[in-house]
Every structure is written in structure tokens, then in C-alpha cells.
Amino acid sequence: MSSVSAGASSAAIGFVKGHGTENDFVLLFDPEREIDLTPQLVAAICDRRAGIGGDGVLRVVLAATDPEGAPMSDLARWFMDYRNADGSVASMCGNGLRVFARYLVDSYLEPPGEFVVATRGGPMPVRLGPVGDVTVDMGPFELFDPDALTVSANGRSWPATAVAMPNPHAVAVVADLADPGELTRPPVVSPAQPDGVNVEFVVVKDEAHLLMRVHERGVGETRSCGTGACAAAVARSGGKPGSTVVEVPGGRLSVTIRTDRHVELTGPAVLLAEGELDPWQLVAAR
């Protein structure tokens, strides 16, 4: 039909575009790990103008085929080979895992229900039906002393609570989501955290319903952050079992703290397009 098929069909790569609360991904089905997925190719695919565009690539590989997935292949059939948009390797992403799990079920690669996905962050249990939201077991949390940190942005400061999911978060309650102003620079957290920290600003609509903005370390303000939503719910509930709705700019997530102190994250996973991309044209576009 187009040069995509007419020009270099032998090299065409099948893809699906999906997102979870507007954290978006390009999925590549590559069960035998045959694609030479260089950082350059990942960056070209994720380029929002000269490529498909996305926050990252999720390569779908048989766990047994992948050197990193193989040790988990007794637990999980599929390995989520997640790469950031800059081409670097990433360990885990709650929003990405929901999209990955939805893809597996919609592609008949796993049956609906509960199964485990192998990730660089370890084996991750997921639960989903034939349609609808996806639930991910994000593992246990660690909650530190309430309000022991201070977060400052644009000349204002708030007390904040540290939570590890296991990545580090600082959760601050604000009266209005506009109060922190534009987060063009990272909020300042004191005492300073050596590896940086993700900062969540939260408005408490009621104890089971939070509104949240998030600044991700090394990234900037984003439309959604799965571990951030979990951290916000943990900080506000004091880690007590129960469910909390967390509204982020990209949509609505639900966080459940189980009695075994594991945190479950539930939210949408949308697969909106599929097709073929021409890696030669991506390179030509650079």
C-alpha cells in the first residue's frame, strides 16, 4: 500500500501502540528475540515525530529465549523486555506491565485470569479479565516516619512522607494541586536523598480518594506514575489494608493494600493501534 510495504517489507517490524493512564508504549512481538533492538532503533521508534512515539518499547519475548528471562521461565512464559525512550534498559514499570498483560491476553498468548510476567524487576503477578482493567501485584511497601521530609517548590514548602515501592517517593499533601506551581525544575527534598526521589503532591478528596501530581526523578512531571500512586495511597492510609482511588492527569488508578502488605495497582490498559513499521525509513528519517 505505501512504501512501508512496497519498499522494505522483508524488514518490516510488527507493532502495537498502547497506553496506561497515558504512559504510552510501542509493543514489539519478538518471541524468539530476533530483532536487533539497538538503543538507536528504540530511540527512533519512540521519537514522537519521526517515529511511532512512546515513553518506551515493550518487547514481548519468550522468557526461555531471553538470557534475563530464562531464570524465571518456570514461573512466567513471557519476559517484558522494557526499554526507555532513550534506548536505555529499564527494570520495571507498573503502567507498562498493565499494557503488556493486556496485550498477552488480547493476543491469546495467555488466558484471562492470573499469571506471572517475567521482568527485570523480578517475576510480577498480574490479574485481568477478557476486557477491562488490569491489576498488578507491585510487591511490599516500606513506609517511613510520617512528615519527616520537607518538599519545596516555587518558594513554598510542605511536610512529606517517605515511601519505598521499592523506588523512593516523597508524598506531600497540598490544599490544591495548583499550589506547587509549574514543576519545570525538580522539587527540593530535605534532607536530600542521595539517589534522588519521586515527589507526589496529593489532594485528599476523602481518605479513599486522592488527586495527585507527580514529578519523576530524572524525567520531570508526568501524566501518571504507578509506583507514585501506590506510594501516595500508602502514605495517606498509614499502610493500613484497604483501597484508594488515585486520580492522575492521565486517568484513574486504584490502589489496594493487602493484609500481607503487598500493594495491588489496578488501572486501564488500552491498545489503540497495530501495524508495521519500516526500520529503514526510521533510519532515513534521522
Place this chain on the structure above:
Amino acid sequence: MSSVSAGASSAAIGFVKGHGTENDFVLLFDPEREIDLTPQLVAAICDRRAGIGGDGVLRVVLAATDPEGAPMSDLARWFMDYRNADGSVASMCGNGLRVFARYLVDSYLEPPGEFVVATRGGPMPVRLGPVGDVTVDMGPFELFDPDALTVSANGRSWPATAVAMPNPHAVAVVADLADPGELTRPPVVSPAQPDGVNVEFVVVKDEAHLLMRVHERGVGETRSCGTGACAAAVARSGGKPGSTVVEVPGGRLSVTIRTDRHVELTGPAVLLAEGELDPWQLVAAR
């Protein structure tokens, strides 16, 4: 394969993603004008996270089928139904027209060579081979008194020359492309232009080779602007016939002023992916 095909295949819309110097578009092949292309659907398709992402949609319609194309159907077989990313109707776009013409040839809908495309800006002649760059006849220019305007940005000012392509441009020569600073706000042009103006900052590498940044009215700084490249070449050459290379952040364009005072714009047009999108999932994502 995914929910895109499994869920709502009857409603799936075929698309191609392409770009010209990183001005990017989603092309929809709809010869009989059957898609209900609402502003909401256009905006959902162009959403860079919850959709395919693009600066606009180019619908490929038989000119005879389209109420606006029909008057041109003796000159052009195909009508370029161009919509901005916000869903509004747009008249013409030089970068979009190159991508549109490349799509027609690569899809065997027009033979390589010269043909005319019907647009809301009138019938537009294009010229292209079976592969490679695309040339568009952008029509005549109007050149006003040299350096009769002043452009100011971030506390510095430069004389500038007005050019109509026919949309309004102010072309300022700077010593270094970094001199105007960050163009987070529109440069100020005096005397003020009632309908606003596109501003080009140009470094003269030599008289046949310009480097350019552009601030498009109502949009902001962009990676490329076809009429802006034409205006820059017209202003620098004084409208004399000849060719100029114009490098923009998104790539390299070539502008030729013909002896009949028409301006030809030549540049790349890349089709990088094709597939099917699920309008139901786009709506679900909102």
C-alpha cells in the same frame, strides 16, 4: 492479534504515519469520504500519548467525492483534507503536501512525475520520482521593503523583512541561531501585524545556504515550516531566481525561485509505519 483486531475490527481505520522534516501526519485513506471525521476523532488520533500522534490528519479523498474538492476535480484526482491536531480545518501545508504526494505515488494512486493535488488552498502542482524528495509549487511570493520591520526576542532586536507566501512572514538575519534565546513567547514584531506573523531567524552560511529557526503564529517554535523556508530564501535573495538550501531543526529543505516568480519547495517525505487504529479505543482512552 490484539484488541485492535479482536475487539472492533469492523470499525478499524487504516492509517499511515509520515513526516516531512519532522512535521508529522497521520494519513487516512478514505476515497469515498465514509469516515465520520469529527474534530474529536481528529484530536484523539493526533494525541501523542493516547493516540497515534501527529501535527495533523491528512485524509485522502477522491476530489470528485468531496464538496470542497469537486470544483478542482478536472485538475486533480485527489483532495487533501487537512485537519490540524486540535480538529480544526486547515487550508494548506507544504510539508504535509509532500507527505501526501509521496503517499499517492507509493500507493500507486498516482504515477511518479508531475500531478496536481486539490487542497483548500487551491490546486497544488507537485513533482516526485518513484523514490526520494518531493517538490511542491508553492505559488508566487510577495516581497516587501527590506528590513522595514523590527523583531524582538528576550531583550534583543533585529531588522526583519516581510514576505507573503501568501501567509505573513518576518525574516530576521542573526549571527547565531542561539541569539534569540528560548522562544517560549512569540517574538514581538513592530510595526505590529494585525493577523500575527510567522518569524524566521536566519543565519547566512552563504547566499545559497541558510540555517533557520521558526516561530509559527499561534503554534510556537516548530521543527520546520515550509512557507517559512520559502520566505527566508525570498528575503535573502531579494526574490531573484535561483536555489537556496534551508536547514531547519527537522531537516534540510531546498527552495527554488523560478523566473515566473513561483517558489518551489523540495524536501523529504517519509512514510514510516502503517496499520489499523481502533476508534473505539481512542474514545475509551479519553
